[in-house]
Amino acid sequence: MMARFTLSRRALGAAALATMARPAFAQGAGGTIRIGELNSYSRMAAFAVPYRNAMQQAQDAVNAAGGVMGGRRIEFVFRDDGATPGDAVRVAEELLTRENVTFLAGTFLSNVGLAVADFANQRRRLFLATEPLTDALTMAQGNRYTWRLRPSTYMQTRMLVEAIRGRNVRRWAIVAPNYEYGQSAAANFKRLLPQAIPGAEIVAEQFPALGRVDAGATVGALGQARPDGIFNVLFGADLTAFVREGNTRGLFERRTVVSLLTGEPEYLIPLGEETPEGWIVTGYPWDQVTGMPTHQAFVDAYRGRFNDTPRKGSLLGYVTVQVIASLLNKANSLDNERLIDALADLRSDTVVGPVVMRGLDHQGTMGTWVGETTLRGRQGTMRNSRYADGADYMFPEEEVRAARRSA
Amino acid sequence: MEWDFLLVQALSGLASASSLFVIASGLTIVFGVTRIVNFAHGSFYMLGAYIAVTIVPWLLEFDRSPWLFFVGVLASALAVGVLGVVMEVTLLRRIYRVPELFQLLATFGVVLIVQDLVLLVWGPVDITGPRAPGLRHGIFIFDQRFPAYELFLIFVGPAVLGLLWLLMHRTRFGVLIRAATQDREMVGALGVNQAMLFTGTLFLGAALAGLGGALQIPRVSANPQMDLSIIAEAFVVTVIGGMGSVPGAFLAALLIGQLQAFGVLVFPKITLVLVFLLMAVVLVIKPWGLLGKPEAAAGRAVLPEGIIDPRPLDRASQGLILVALAAVLALPLLDAYAVKVGTEVLILALAAFSLNFLVGNGGIVSFGHAAYFGLGAYGAGLLVTKAGLPMEPALLAAPLVAAAFAALFGFFVVRLSGIYLAMLTLAFAQIAYAVVFQWVEVTGGDNGLVGVWPSRWAASRETYHYLVAACCVLAIVALRRVVHAPFGATLRAARDSVQRADAIGVDVRTHRWLGFTLAGGAAGLAGGLYAFSKGSIDPTLLGIPMSVDFLSMLLLGGIQSVLGPIAGAAVFHAVKDFFMPLTDHWRLFLGLSIIGMVLVFPRGLAGAWAGLRRRPA
16 A cells, blocks of 8 residues: 555656756746745635735736846745644645745744744744744744744734723733633733733633633623723634623623734624624724725725735735745845845835834734724724834843843 | 622523533434444534524525524524435445444544535635524623523523423334434344434434534524534533433533533633543543443444454565555655655554554554654653753653553543543543643643754654654554464454453453553654654644544554554545645545545455455456
8 A cells, every 4th residue: 555655656746846847947047936835725714815815916916017036936836734733844845845945934823833933943944924923933932044924912912902001991801712822912911911001900811712612601700700891812703702692791881892803804704793892903904094005006906806805814915925025135045044134124115014024033013903893884894993013012122032042 | 709690600501501412412312323423413513503694694684583583593404404314325324334433434524525615615704693583682680691592592402302302202213213222233133224214313413413503603603613613522412421312411411511601710721621521530430421321232242343363464465565665665766755745654654553453453442542642742842842852762752651641541441342432532632632732831832842853863854764664664563463462362352252351361451451551652652753753742733633533544444454554544644645735625635535435445445455355366
């Protein structure tokens, strides 16, 4: 049986070699630059498919405008990362060895992102993480080859805490999914809250299992603590169940609710009519970017091409490609060491404005929008939103130095 | 705490219990009659929710009346019941004669297919269904507000229980279901049309799952992850209640509902593991669940499933093995990625082989073998990252750590048999998973640990490949020796008849315990090798999907054969690796491939090979 397996592999390998011979040759002669992009296209399709759409849109835009490095085209090779670290590392290996990509980008889950980051470090290849939010990626477990674009858990939590600075809301309850993202968001919130509201205290914490929230019991337990404010980290299906239960039981009435990511279309669309009024959230009000002409052009082109509204993932995918294009132009080389050097403090003009990849912690300054949720018709949207530039919410430099000492 | 709050919390628990019971009752009935561990039950639940969020809003367009809402819910349940019949007629009916475990593999294939079909039909965005008209509001209970719909749900569970009781005791179909649950062979011998009975049972089971899903739409959104989130819990309920016992499932659901509702007050982080802890405790105290009975057929001599006669290899098989070995050695002549995949296949082959040592040879069906694989990986990984040891001692420690845990868990596991044993292994695996997941300071939590790379001399893909090949081939050869040795024969004797083995003086429990420990150790070695091939460890290594993958490899290869699981691991991994880069819908193709192989090779690849050998040329 092993024999059969290797035979098919050999046939495949030969086929792959035959098709690869041309681009490999062309690449040396100044042809297409291939970039490996792995993400959970199957498991996290609601995020990842709009993300890939926008990347293709941006790739075409870059190529139509004359490409990078003086006329070379870029091409993304998309692969499913299987949503587990084991699969992702194998896929990353395939992209590097068989597809001859110059470097890697992508991933969604934090554990997958961290595993690929360490793999990239081992293989000395650039890895531009896009969606993983965990602080560890650029802090304690950061390495020379790993960079991240979107704001981390810490940055987004800090944006929300700044939004409630000075309010007279003292008793807080926290509800977060029981895994790293939820735990570290809760920890960040507890750490930052006393600086924004002196004398604030945490009176209840609930950590339901991810994807399996027992909404009735959780809402009951939170209400019983009689908090003045609630910090929510639930998202997706958990969020919908929590909001419905909380709406019916009046949990959110006369309370300040602060919620991570809830304003992103990925999570607002499923909420629909149930969208709560006046939650302070981070998100992406794509219909309110009129002040940003290039951003508006991106939104219009996306809607025209895919007959769908852009998601947060779409924006992230588009900005990712813009940053990569400016990186290649600056480095003017495909050597990974030179790419890393070029990334340090690289400033790119993107549809959300300038984004700097801070050399100190390899974190991008791409920001996000902070505003309040509201219901318009039967759909949720954001009001009073403003773009919070990530540059104002980065980890303090001394903290980064302490955390990355080993990196 | 105030009484009114405790009352409302208890009501929340009752509402969850009621929903859980509706789903679990279907699972337990299907298992009782057909003996199929139906992984696809969660898929039926998901389909029920998706169909309901499609047709209920359409019905409510005509008239926003509560009646139309419930008509829509019932119609969804019936539609899912029909899908259950489709699965029975097109798939399960063809494989009733093959080993029972094999049907599990087929239902797992269905799970994968349904996941992708749901994405294709309904898209990836969660769909929030309408609330039930007339039950949208909250009802004041003292000064606490409680959703009216949940109050209604509390009564659904007992109503379904009552209807099922009537069905079971007042109709011929119900009497046959009860009879088949007690003794399936006898029912067949009395001339009952088993095909009709099974089709009807699958309809009932799937419809109950669909009803459970459809009833949830006013509470949760229909989403593509809901199948896997419910299936483990549904299994736990059926096992705690006693497989095949509907009142038992009701009791267990009540217990779990209340435990969840009050557990979150005391230990807000424990929800991950609470139900599995409860299941482990119940099974250790009551080996057949709360209201379950030992199988009537348990004492009867039946044709064993598994390795019957481990003959020496014939010429052709020897040749095949030589070719396979040569292929392993020659892999580095191909490209670097082939080496990577080859290394993984070797590791998975060892894991699957060690599982077959339990399942095929010992009759100990483990649903939690990934625990030992993962614990071995963690044992090795922690020594490297925390203690700073190099790869070599860490690799030695991996099987020892895993064997130690296998010995600990196995002590309780080998006291049970059959499906209860399988579920206890699952419970222990989930407890280990939860500990690894929660103990962030040591294990890194769900982010895992990185930096588990081989020593410098073994750092290249090729060298590491040969190291893995040496370890895995040696371990497989050694385990194969054990299968052929008296110890292996003793395990087979204990598998085939505990009483007879006992009568000739075999200490059954100790032998099974040692076998469990040995297999755990071998899986741990595989896990250690895996950790160094990936550079990182994380809790998914111990998860249910990993255990299911191992079972799939083993069943694809064939549990009657000693070496079959190796071929199963190779084919399973190759198929997955082939489809993953091709399409987003690789799970659909993986599922179709599994079902195709189940139908074409009903005794696994090794069975097909043996059949080929026996046929005169």
